[in-house]
Amino acid sequence: MSYVTSIQPDGTPTWIDLRVPDRERAMEFYGALFGWEYDSEAAGARPGTDPGLDLGTMCLLRGRPVAAIVQDPAAKGIGWTMYFATADCDGTAKRVADAGGTLLTAPTDVGDAGSQGRMAVAQDPVGARFGLWEGRARLGCEVVNEPDSLVRNDLVTPDPEPARAFYASVFDYTLDLNETLPDADFTFLRRKDGHEIGGIFGLRAAPSSGWATTFEVADTDAVVGRALAAGGTAGAPEDSPYGRIATITDPFGAEFSVITRAA
Template sequence: MSYVNRIQPDGTPTWIDLRVPDRERALEFYGALFGWEYDKEAAETGLGTVCLLRGRPVAAIAQAPAATGAGWTMYFATADCDGTAKRITDAGGSLLKAPTDVGEQGRTAIAEDPVGARFGLWEGRAHLGCEVVNEPGSLVRNDLVTADPEPARAFYTAVFDYTLDLNETLPDFDFTFLRRPDGHEIGGIFGFPNAPRSVWATTFEVADTDAVVRHAIAAGATADAPEDSPYGRIATITDPFGVEFSVITRAAS
């Protein structure tokens, strides 16, 4: 079991939340898909409705006006939200929401990188972030998909001191791993010329990709056909609100 019981090192994807115009429908959809239960009282803390797997936080879902756009947001861990926010603007990014406290839970900011991808910062206090990862029903990875990867690579290495590592497993793709200074891989940047926009893609682990896709479609989503990759069987799903995410059943190691 992949439990997280401490604040993650800077630059680690540590939290995700979903903003939708119909929270109750989203709770029903994702709860059925991933087996989540909900701590609705947590909404009073400013986090939104916290999604629980075996009683531990894995994500949050919040009501948002339709005009703001629905979508998943990934948050990088930081020990200094204000300092990292300054590094973001110094490196050519912009702040959509300046650093602000979320009660006693932590301090957060929302930013946009130079290629237009949105992400958040999370300086954890009472709320660590995702406390279950890398197993069915939880976050397994985030990758930036963009038609303009070079400015993105320069930006994220400047902000989080990542190193870059080419992906030799997929030599036909423009994919670069991002690694923390300690060498830990946190995700990657995928240069895709036909990407309609730059986005941090969210991928959840599941026990059976095909079964999850069938369930999602029956619940009002659309999905690409599952495909096998060197890393496992993967599919992209678009939820009933038009929000894309991926699911993967990882290959046995």
């Protein structure tokens, strides 16, 4: 079991949340896909929410937080937002601005006097939205890299070069080409310790730039079937060197992927 029990190193994807115009419908959909349970009482500890607004609902797997869903009438087109871990939200926010990014939400405390953490939301120079999370009592996702939890985040953009320069500048990532897929314009992002946190996929045909969220599942085909039955849409599952993968779109237009990883 892949439990997270301590604050993640800087630059690690550590949390995800989804803003939707109908939270109850979203809870129904994602519960059907992943078997998540929900805890509205715990949502105040969730990164990404102004304490004065609707605090949303924590998504739980075996009682541990894996994501959050928040009601937002203006949420159309936002989709899943991924948050990078940082030990200094204010300092990293400054690096974002200095590197050419835009702060959409300035660093803000979450919980009483910031007891749970401190967060910000930003946009990179190619238009992709992401968050920063300085964890304190609230770590972020506490289950990862196993079925029904977050396994990967990759940036898809028609303009990869500025994105590579930006993220390397903000988080001191090392950039490595992906030799497994020689025909793809894909660059691994690695922390200072060499750990791969995701990558940047240059796709000239992409209509916009965005961080793609991928969940691990035990059976991609079965999850696609459940998504269709629950009112979503999905592409046909495909085999890749990394496993069997499919792209799903929820009833609100938020796109994400699921993968059954290769043995």
